[in-house]
Amino acid sequence: MLHYAVVFLVIALIAALFGFGGIAASAVGIAKILFFVFLVLAVLSFLFGIFRRG
Numbered sequence: 001m002l003h004y005a006v007v008f009l010v011i012a013l014i015a016a017l018f019g020f021g022g023i024a025a026s027a028v029g030i031a032k033i034l035f036f037v038f039l040v041l042a043v044l045s046f047l048f049g050i051f052r053r054g
Contacts (some may be wrong), residue, residue, distance in 0.1 A: 001041065005034035 012027035 001034060001038040005031045005038060008034065 008027045008031035012024045012031060015027060016024035017030075
């Protein structure tokens with residue numbers, strides 16, 4: 001999941017470099033959503049791992 005967020009961020013940077021503002025804004029939005037989904041899943045996985053051991 002984090003890999004896809006980084007990929008969309010790189011796409012956004014390249015699109016912004018070439019002047020495609022709309023595509024860059026969309027790619028940044030997708031990257032933000034994927035990053036926050038990754039963050040939530042990582043925290044949940046960490047918490048379930050702690051509770052399973054305890």
